[in-house]
Amino acid sequence: MEVDKGKGEAEETRKVAEADRDTVTLKSSDGKLFEVSKEAAARLSTVLAGMIAGGSIDDNGTDLKQIGSEALENVVDYCNKHANSIPSAALISSSISFNTAPFKEPEEWERKFVDRLSHDALFDLVEAANFLGMERLLDVTCHKISEMMKGKSPDQIREVFNIKNDYTKEELEEIRQELAWAFYDD
Amino acid sequence: MEDDFSFQGVNQPFQLPPGFLSLGVGAAGGVDYSTSPILLPMAAPPIPMAPPLRSSPQLPDEILEDIFVLLPPDDPARLLWAALACKCFARLIAGRDFRSRYRQHNSREPPMLGFLANLIDNAGITRFIPTTIGGGHSSFRPALADHDRYRAHDARHGRVLLTQITGLLPGKSKDADVLVVWNPTTGELQRLPLLPRRRHVLYWNAAVLCGSATAACDHIDCHPGPFTVVFISMEAYAMFSYVYSSNTHAWSVTSLADLPDDILHESSRGALARNALYFMLRDETYVLKYDLATSIISQIAVPQRPDGRSLLLMTMEDGGLGFADVDFFGHDLRLWAMEDDHPEGVGWILRTVISLSEHLPPRALRSSPDAVAFAENVVDTSFTQLPDDILHERSRGALVAIPQRPDGRPLLLMTMEEGGLGFADVDFFGHNLRL
Known part of the structure; x- marks a missing residue:
């Protein structure tokens, strides 16, 4: 999987070599370049697969203006790790359709991968995975966030998502009365 | 554990449909809920919210659904708590699309509550x-x-x-x-x-x-x-x-x-x-x-x-x-x-x-x-x-x-x-x- 750096040959030769390269170069919104295995990118990302198949990959770095360098680094890191782990048939099939395919628990390395991310990096990665159509990465990151919600009060859930409370006190009190069961501390 | 709610007379059924569904419609925009009108003098300016808080979530709806759908069904309070985080979440969770997805996702072993x-x-x-x-x-x-x-x-x-x-x-x-x-x-x-x-x-x-x-x-x-x-x-x-x-x-x-x-x-x-x-x-x-x-x-x-x-x-x-x-x-x-x-x-x-x-x-x-x-x-x-x-x-x-x-x-x-x-x-x- 070594990158063909190009050796200053004639333009035509270079082009042929590039078509055969087994990596693609991606450029983040802030101009940083990342290389990722073409096979993994095509397998894990429907958007990249489409770009590769459609020949819209730019050798000088395919612009991904919506994705910051930190998130893109994580995407690439994930792709490379995924390429190195043995892809199980289950994983591949689960990425076909999230809506209908049963959700597969993240594997150990995937768990570790998302666990080490900062809060912001995790959320940025979710967005990046969504943008690139990376269903499996989306599953894994969403799973992580749903775990972060475990046992959390509405206040704490707001912290997880960094959002404002837009309920009035009266509304909350009304809900509390109506759905008293949800406010028991077992 | 014990329910201390008084009995709602049979002639006065709850008018509100399930839970939070009914709420959020009449809420005025721009109200600062961090203040309590009862405790503060009328003239007091509203305390501004901490700046980094978003009024709408960072993630798009479909991703939020991806996340909520993974909340375990045997503890329904979790879904409700998510809905109580903000009205946008409540709308998502109460929505038909989400509910049908949630059921589909958890259809194999519905818990007995x-x-x-x-x-x-x-x-x-x-x-x-x-x-x-x-x-x-x-x-x-x-x-x-x-x-x-x-x-x-x-x-x-x-x-x-x-x-x-x-x-x-x-x-x-x-x-x-x-x-x-x-x-x-x-x-x-x-x-x-x-x-x-x-x-x-x-x-x-x-x-x-x-x-x-x-x-x-x-x-x-x-x-x-x-x-x-x-x-x-x-x-x-x-x-x-x-x-x-x-x-x-x-x-x-x-x-x-x-x-x-x-x-x-x-x-x-x-x-x-x-x-x-x-x-x-x-x-x-x-x-x-x-x-x-x-x-x-x-x-x-x-x-x-x-x-x-x-x-x-x-x-x-x-x-x-x-x-x-x-x-x-x-x-x-x-x-x-x-x-x-x-x-x-x-x-x-x-x-x-x-x-x-x-x-x-x-x-x-x-x-x-x-x-x-x-x-x-x-x-x-x-x-x-x-x-x-x-x-x-x-x-x-x-x-x-x-x-x-x-x-x-x-x-x-x-x-x-x-x-x-x-x-x-x-x-x-x-x-x-x-x-």
Whole structure:
């Protein structure tokens, strides 16, 4: 999987070599370049697969203006790790359709991968995975966030998502009365 | 754990549909909720929110749904808490798309959140008893866990049919009993008008079911919608069926038939199978069939089982009628299925035998077990773990279980047992109640 750096040959030769390269170069919104295995990118990302198949990959770095360098680094890191782990048939099939395919628990390395991310990096990665159509990465990151919600009060859930409370006190009190069961501390 | 909410009068049902759904519509924009108008002087400027907080979530709706769909269904409070984080979440979670996705995602093993027990203290209480899930109790509680002086008769499609006990001897004061339909999800209690010929009723049984055209509804979240109550009454010389529709808020007498030789088994819960309701007769030799489409009542013989105890009508996995019983020695739970297309009319086959000792701890079998409950809308193999003998160390009295989820999937469980003395402190080995 070594990158063909190009050796200053004639333009035509270079082009042929590039078509055969087994990596693609991606450029983040802030101009940083990342290389990722073409096979993994095509397998894990429907958007990249489409770009590769459609020949819209730019050798000088395919612009991904919506994705910051930190998130893109994580995407690439994930792709490379995924390429190195043995892809199980289950994983591949689960990425076909999230809506209908049963959700597969993240594997150990995937768990570790998302666990080490900062809060912001995790959320940025979710967005990046969504943008690139990376269903499996989306599953894994969403799973992580749903775990972060475990046992959390509405206040704490707001912290997880960094959002404002837009309920009035009266509304909350009304809900509390109506759905008293949800406010028991077992 | 204890519910300290005062009873909402039956004439004042909750006007608000399930939970947060009703909220958020009238909220004024731009109000700063971090201030309390009561504590601050009127002139005080609102305290600004911390700047980094977003008023709308960073992630798009479909991703939020991806996340929420992974919240475990056995603890519905989690979904609710997410909904209480902000109105945007509430709208997502309450939305039809999300709910159907959530059900789809969790369709394999819907949890049983609890059941209803008819306890005998204070002349009768219908109590919701949460089941044990993992280490703790399932979080779902109806707005009112106890219905004092009520008895649960039936539960289906997210509604429960209760009778209000007005006399000291509930069985003897039928003319004064009042039927009430309770929606445990919303807490709404709807009192039905008295039957037109109520004073003539000698024996009866009744069932509640979704009121929308039967075939069209999957009964997954129809519980706030219209319902039907079918009341079969044995009177002095004939049998009547009364059908109540919540659309018209009125009863109609829809059919009559000659009396069978036996009387209705009043504490044995009926079952809905295909398009008919079935009620057991007292001797357990015949079942009454009430065809919902034609309103015709007929009788069906049940097999004689010299070694069987009381039987419990149930809906089988394929939608047909069946019943469960426990063998004489209390070893096995047996599921029998009715075969409509039997060459000699109706036949019954023993479809499944479940060894109780394999599924229950020995102490559960110390007192003689009986089949008391079954969960409706349960599919596939979930059945095998089912009701068994559930409770009954000291509890007697009918038992109705109604697992409910916030998405409204009625996973009803129901039951029966002739009343005796004891009650309270039901030791029902919750962990075995899981489906």
